[in-house]
Amino acid sequence: MSRSKDRVDLVADVLVIGGGPAGCWAALSALEAGAKVVLAEKGYVGTSGATAAGNSSIIYTAPASQGRAKAIAARESRGLGLVDGSAVDRVLDEVYFQLDRLAVWGYGFPTIEDGSSYRGSMRGVDYLRFLRQKLIKGGATILDQSPATELLSSDGIVSGARGVRRIDGAPWQVRAGAVVIASGGCAFLSGAIGTRNLTGDGYLMAAEVGARMSGMDFSGQYGICPVGASVTKGIIYYWATFSDETGNVIAAKGDRQDIVASGLRNGRVYAILDKANERVQSGMRGQANIFMPFDRQGIDPFTQRFEVSLLYEGTVRGTGGLLIGNDTTTDIPGLYAAGDAASRESMAGATSGGGGPNSSWALATGVWAGAAATRFAQSLGPAHATRLVASVATKGNGRGSDIAAVQAGIQREILPLDRSFFRTGAQLDASAQALETSWADALAHQDGTDYPKARETLAMAATARWMVASSRQRSESRGIHRRTDLKQTDPAQTHRIASGGLDRVWAQPQAGTEQKAAQ
Numbered sequence: 001m002s003r004s005k006d007r008v009d010l011v012a013d014v015l016v017i018g019g020g021p022a023g024c025w026a027a028l029s030a031l032e033a034g035a036k037v038v039l040a041e042k043g044y045v046g047t048s049g050a051t052a053a054g055n056s057s058i059i060y061t062a063p064a065s066q067g068r069a070k071a072i073a074a075r076e077s078r079g080l081g082l083v084d085g086s087a088v089d090r091v092l093d094e095v096y097f098q099l100d101r102l103a104v105w106g107y108g109f110p111t112i113e114d115g116s117s118y119r120g121s122m123r124g125v126d127y128l129r130f131l132r133q134k135l136i137k138g139g140a141t142i143l144d145q146s147p148a149t150e151l152l153s154s155d156g157i158v159s160g161a162r163g164v165r166r167i168d169g170a171p172w173q174v175r176a177g178a179v180v181i182a183s184g185g186c187a188f189l190s191g192a193i194g195t196r197n198l199t200g201d202g203y204l205m206a207a208e209v210g211a212r213m214s215g216m217d218f219s220g221q222y223g224i225c226p227v228g229a230s231v232t233k234g235i236i237y238y239w240a241t242f243s244d245e246t247g248n249v250i251a252a253k254g255d256r257q258d259i260v261a262s263g264l265r266n267g268r269v270y271a272i273l274d275k276a277n278e279r280v281q282s283g284m285r286g287q288a289n290i291f292m293p294f295d296r297q298g299i300d301p302f303t304q305r306f307e308v309s310l311l312y313e314g315t316v317r318g319t320g321g322l323l324i325g326n327d328t329t330t331d332i333p334g335l336y337a338a339g340d341a342a343s344r345e346s347m348a349g350a351t352s353g354g355g356g357p358n359s360s361w362a363l364a365t366g367v368w369a370g371a372a373a374t375r376f377a378q379s380l381g382p383a384h385a386t387r388l389v390a391s392v393a394t395k396g397n398g399r400g401s402d403i404a405a406v407q408a409g410i411q412r413e414i415l416p417l418d419r420s421f422f423r424t425g426a427q428l429d430a431s432a433q434a435l436e437t438s439w440a441d442a443l444a445h446q447d448g449t450d451y452p453k454a455r456e457t458l459a460m461a462a463t464a465r466w467m468v469a470s471s472r473q474r475s476e477s478r479g480i481h482r483r484t485d486l487k488q489t490d491p492a493q494t495h496r497i498a499s500g501g502l503d504r505v506w507a508q509p510q511a512g513t514e515q516k517a518a519q
């Protein structure tokens with residue numbers, strides 16, 4: 001490590017951006033493949049990101065078992081024509097193999113009634129802190145509180161990144177043979193638990209070197225949350241009855257989010273967890289965070305009604321992200337993506353990947369990205385550290401005056417239910433127009449004060465534009481893309497939609513992605 005004018009300068013074979021499960025597994029697998037690894041994290045590796053906020057269900061099934069066949073069938077059915085069963089199988093093979101290794105390394109999986117170790121769920125902070133220790137022991141350099149702001153490029157090959165240390169504002173730079181983007185999804189600062197740092201930064205950085213997105217139409221994901229709280233953990237609502245202000249049970253079709261959303265169109269919505277028996281109740285108590293809002297207010301959610309709402313989660317529990325190939329390569333040499341930063345269409349299809357698919361995907365793609373990035377870096381040889389590199393960050397004029405207003409403008413087009421839960425063609429057209437103004441306003445803030453915040457804002461503006469552009473391309477309802485003006489699912493639209501561009505945003509169907517076993 002060298003420092004000049006307070007700048008931290010590092011050289012690595014593999015730089016991983018983001019320290020959730022995808023980033024930790026990427027860093028670990030790169031270390032195991034012999035790479036020198038730096039991991040840069042906006043917050044603190046162990047407590048930051050969507051997994052750290054709670055328990056993480058994960059799909060643990062033996063290869064070629066009945067459980068595996070059931071898991072694949074469930075994915076294919078829920079994915080509504082966009083899931084790739086063989087990709088799910090491959091992900092679950094990796095998960096099975098790695099969770100067994102985690103147990104051998106000493107991770108404390110819970111023990112169930114028959115005395116066996118249960119590998120289908122992990123407490124987020126325990127899991128991540130375990131991986132953090134493993135990385136430190138393996139020799140990785142971890143930069144906590146160090147958001148990456150931009151990628152470095154050398155003749156079109158990604159060659160590292162720059163960022164800023166939050167603690168003292170000092171810049172950092174890592175020259176690397178390859179970079180893994182594992183910076184999670186984007187929830188537009190909605191306030192949902194675990195999503196504070198998830199502003200789409202990795203999407204922006206990757207798009208600045210020319211990478212494409214996929215599945216941004218499947219971004220209409222919201223989590224149910226007690227009013228006034230941030231906890232969107234949905235599992236408890238399996239046992240809920242939802243009612244309106246006068247106590248009438250809400251009769252609506254669809255899953256629990258659909259019921260709450262349709263109730264909210266008419267007024268306040270309340271829940272009571274009256275379908276949970278004693279065993280379920282005590283099981284739920286073992287989950288981190290869930291009862292915090294109730295305990296604070298002195299509510300017993302099993303016997304008392306409490307008011308609920310929906311908080312936006314975007315691509316965190318939605319589906320869209322960077323378009324990647326089988327081994328997590330993006331379109332750009334030297335750049336890989338894993339976890340929520342990558343599109344999960346092959347795993348989750350048109351629906352949310354919460355409840356197991358997403359954390360399985362984060363683990364498997366993390367492992368693959370670390371290995372593939374190491375191979376790429378090693379193919380360059382040590383000379384990669386002396387390449388001429390340049391930042392590819394979008395320039396601005398630093399003349400913006402009110403960044404909070406720009407963020408609020410972007411949120412207005414994305415967070416409300418009538419923007420992202422219930423979509424219409426006319427509203428999408430209007431949002432597309434409004435977001436062009438937001439993009440121009442966000443650009444005006446670049447190169448001014450509070451650079452990381454300006455970059456977060458630009459990332460949100462870019463992400464919102466890809467979401468809206470992709471949604472305008474899907475003229476049907478499918479999964480979490482719900483068009484109230486086009487309610488039917490169209491059997492001819494099982495293709496995926498790619499998107500990209502910064503000054504000019506584009507979205508179009510990806511040829512050859514149609515699924516044979518649609519619907």
Ligand SMILES: Cc1cc2nc3c(=O)[nH]c(=O)nc-3n(C[C@H](O)[C@H](O)[C@H](O)COP(=O)(O)OP(=O)(O)OC[C@H]3O[C@@H](n4cnc5c(N)ncnc54)[C@H](O)[C@@H]3O)c2cc1C
Nearest residue numbers: 018020021022042049050057148184339340355356358359
């Ligand atoms: C409430 C909730 C419950 C969930 N429960 C489940 C579940 O039970 N099962 C399941 O499968 N999925 C679940 N999910 C989804 C799951 O948490 C995510 O899919 C998973 O965390 C993805 O891992 P990741 O490493 O890609 O992203 P994250 O865990 O979100 O980590 C991304 C990391 O990148 C960092 N970062 C962001 N920008 C930058 C930057 N510019 N520079 C450096 N670092 C950056 C962030 O600080 C963060 O630490 C849940 C999500 C939520 C919100």
